[in-house]
Amino acid sequence: MKILVPISKVPDTTSKIAFTDGDSKFNEEGIQWIVNPYDEWYALVRALELTETSGGSVTVINVGDATSDPVIRKALALGANEAVRVDVNPTDSYVIAKEIAAYAADKGFDMVLLGKETINYNGSEVGGMLAEFMNLPYISLASKLEVNGGVATMDRTTEGGVEVVEVKLPFVASSAKGMAEQRIPNMRGIMAARTKPLTVVAASGATAKTAYVKYGLPAPKSAVKLVDAENMDELVRLLHEEAKSI
Amino acid sequence: MSVLIVVDTKNGEVKKSSLEAAQYGVNVASALGGEAVALSLNASNAEVLGTVGIKKVLNVTDASVSSSDPQKVVAAIVAAANQIGAKVVVFAHDSTGKAVAPRLSAKSGAGLVTNVTSLPDTSNGFVVSKNVFSGKAHAQVNILSDEKIVSILPNAFGVKAGEGSASVESFSVDVSGINSGITVKEVKGGNSKVVPLPEAELVVSAGRGLKGPENWGMVEEMAEILGATTACSRPVADIGWRPHHEHVGQTGVAIRPNLYIAIGISGAIQHLAGVNGSKVIVVINKDPEAPFFKAADYGVVGDAFEVVPRLNEAFRKFKSANG
Numbered sequence: 001m002k003i004l005v006p007i008s009k010v011p012d013t014t015s016k017i018a019f020t021d022g023d024s025k026f027n028e029e030g031i032q033w034i035v036n037p038y039d040e041w042y043a044l045v046r047a048l049e050l051t052e053t054s055g056g057s058v059t060v061i062n063v064g065d066a067t068s069d070p071v072i073r074k075a076l077a078l079g080a081n082e083a084v085r086v087d088v089n090p091t092d093s094y095v096i097a098k099e100i101a102a103y104a105a106d107k108g109f110d111m112v113l114l115g116k117e118t119i120n121y122n123g124s125e126v127g128g129m130l131a132e133f134m135n136l137p138y139i140s141l142a143s144k145l146e147v148n149g150g151v152a153t154m155d156r157t158t159e160g161g162v163e164v165v166e167v168k169l170p171f172v173a174s175s176a177k178g179m180a181e182q183r184i185p186n187m188r189g190i191m192a193a194r195t196k197p198l199t200v201v202a203a204s205g206a207t208a209k210t211a212y213v214k215y216g217l218p219a220p221k222s223a224v225k226l227v228d229a230e231n232m233d234e235l236v237r238l239l240h241e242e243a244k245s246i
Numbered sequence: 247m248s249v250l251i252v253v254d255t256k257n258g259e260v261k262k263s264s265l266e267a268a269q270y271g272v273n274v275a276s277a278l279g280g281e282a283v284a285l286s287l288n289a290s291n292a293e294v295l296g297t298v299g300i301k302k303v304l305n306v307t308d309a310s311v312s313s314s315d316p317q318k319v320v321a322a323i324v325a326a327a328n329q330i331g332a333k334v335v336v337f338a339h340d341s342t343g344k345a346v347a348p349r350l351s352a353k354s355g356a357g358l359v360t361n362v363t364s365l366p367d368t369s370n371g372f373v374v375s376k377n378v379f380s381g382k383a384h385a386q387v388n389i390l391s392d393e394k395i396v397s398i399l400p401n402a403f404g405v406k407a408g409e410g411s412a413s414v415e416s417f418s419v420d421v422s423g424i425n426s427g428i429t430v431k432e433v434k435g436g437n438s439k440v441v442p443l444p445e446a447e448l449v450v451s452a453g454r455g456l457k458g459p460e461n462w463g464m465v466e467e468m469a470e471i472l473g474a475t476t477a478c479s480r481p482v483a484d485i486g487w488r489p490h491h492e493h494v495g496q497t498g499v500a501i502r503p504n505l506y507i508a509i510g511i512s513g514a515i516q517h518l519a520g521v522n523g524s525k526v527i528v529v530i531n532k533d534p535e536a537p538f539f540k541a542a543d544y545g546v547v548g549d550a551f552e553v554v555p556r557l558n559e560a561f562r563k564f565k566s567a568n569g
């Protein structure tokens with residue numbers, strides 16, 4: 001089984017979010033970059049589990065410049081067999097999906113597993129676009145994936161429920177919690193990652209459909225109003241009369 | 247410039263998130279000076295869209311055209327958009343929007359923005375606000391293409407339903423040529439009466455402070471009294487005290503209810519990222535230094551095992567006095 005896992009580079013979840021250049025750019029100063037958690041914990045680990053049990057290989061792909069290389073190495077350390085980086089600034093989801101599709105077009109992948117969304121831009125966009133560009137079925141928000149003789153069975157999460165779906169390979173799916181358990185890379189994996197291939201390919205030249213114009217932070221919260229633990233009637237009164245939330 | 251709103255259903259009824267999207271679409275259409283038309287997927291009560299100002303609904307009556315098979319939904323949208331000359335397509339950013347909108351964008355070349363929290367500003371392009379960094383910031387995004395797709399963040403606008411009933415036409419689309427090979431084998435838990443977390447207006451949530459799954463009775467009781475949906479912090483779902491779909495936060499479900507009550511949750515930055523869009527936050531924690539108090543509107547410093555039963559009692563009293 002040949003599996004492609006698109007991975008994104010995102011700021012560590014504890015990062016202080018700030019902007020520069022007149023609020024037009026994310027302030028990268030002091031930011032630790034990580035593999036987007038959904039891509040790493042769920043898509044990549046499930047891809048590794050599948051190839052560990054039934055053979056095959058896992059290729060990770062990132063659309064980005066050389067600053068992505070450390071997080072790509074992390075994915076290799078976790079066990080991916082090879083990595084590809086499409087050397088272009090990932091301006092929007094459309095560009096990212098188009099570039100991945102251009103690379104994957106003639107490679108014969110049996111499946112593409114993405115994360116459900118990136119934690120910085122929160123798009124949930126790349127997977128569906130990629131499926132359309134590759135003319136493949138798309139299963140979004142999969143929380144379980146089993147493969148048996150060319151057919152995959154997946155749990156697709158919907159509001160308040162789960163749909164069990166079946167689809168023939170090849171397909172594109174986005175991965176949500178439940179797919180797999182997070183893994184920690186070991187020393188051997190980290191050493192091996194140094195010699196695994198990281199191929200840099202040129203972009204096909206897709207153009208963006210959207211442009212980020214400006215960023216902003218939410219208005220600061222006013223101070224908490226403390227209510228005496230003995231007096232819950234007062235809390236209920238405040239929630240009703242002041243906050244008007246019940 | 248017409249606006250097409252994609253309306254999905256649950257058990258045949260228009261989803262609340264879709265009603266909100268329809269209302270948004272009506273506002274976009276009136277700003278652009280066009281008509282707002284809804285395309286509903288197998289709705290039994292599509293006329294309800296009239297309560298948010300929709301006059302005309304095209305209702306697909308082919309069960310195979312559902313969000314489980316995005317390619318077919320895309321075909322229906324393209325046909326409907328051509329028929330009415332739509333330049334803007336609106337979705338709710340729910341499981342349907344996530345499955346279908348990106349596919350439509352790639353197919354049509356229309357730029358897509360998801361998680362949208364504002365009406366478009368058309369004074370200089372077509373600029374909408376969206377949440378980024380899991381709600382820790384927002385961004386303004388310009389859609390550069392001629393045709394545009396937006397998918398709006400559930401609960402960002404709320405539904406202000408009035409009077410009115412939409413006229414519903416049956417809309418047929420030939421999807422026989424589309425074979426995506428997806429079959430739905432089973433649907434689990436879709437009939438539950440509980441409001442799903444992304445749509446819930448009241449959420450009661452608890453964390454590791456509750457010590458064990460056997461102590462969730464009082465949390466469920468509070469949810470029951472208020473008609474709220476239950477949620478939890480990530481470690482609680484990871485150790486299996488609660489189901490995964492209850493996990494809220496940066497790597498779980500992002501929510502923005504009217505009221506979020508957090509019990510025995512410390513308020514780690516990754517937790518806050520998924521809940522800080524809540525309109526009112528109540529925190530119950532025995533540690534006055536818990537970081538959650540900085541993000542709260544109301545706080546109670548105390549032991550959950552004493553405070554929560556007392557609060558349940560007070561809620562119950564309030565409910566019986568106020569109906």
Ligand SMILES: Cc1cc2nc3c(=O)[nH]c(=O)nc-3n(C[C@H](O)[C@H](O)[C@H](O)COP(=O)(O)OP(=O)(O)OC[C@H]3O[C@@H](n4cnc5c(N)ncnc54)[C@H](O)[C@@H]3O)c2cc1C
Pocket residue numbers: 013037452453454455456478479480481482493494495496497498509510511512513514515516517520530531532533536548549550551
């Ligand atoms: C990449 C990454 C992503 C993450 N994503 C998420 C996410 O999406 N959602 C999420 O929730 N977490 C997430 N986390 C985990 C997060 O960092 C915290 O570890 C987690 O939120 C803590 O959960 P908790 O508050 O339930 O537990 P704890 O931190 O253990 O806090 C328990 C709290 O309960 C209080 N308490 C104890 N006993 C009582 C009592 N009797 N009465 C009242 N209060 C009591 C304590 O004072 C304490 O504040 C993520 C972490 C990482 C690294």
Ligand SMILES: Nc1ncnc2c1ncn2[C@@H]1O[C@H](COP(=O)(O)O)[C@@H](O)[C@H]1O
Pocket residue numbers: 005006007008009036038039061062063064090093096113114115116117118121122123124125126127
């Ligand atoms: N720059 C990128 N390079 C490769 N894959 C990406 C990139 N950005 C996003 N992805 C993949 O697309 C998924 C959805 O991203 P998004 O649509 O941006 O929320 C992520 O979880 C990744 O699997």
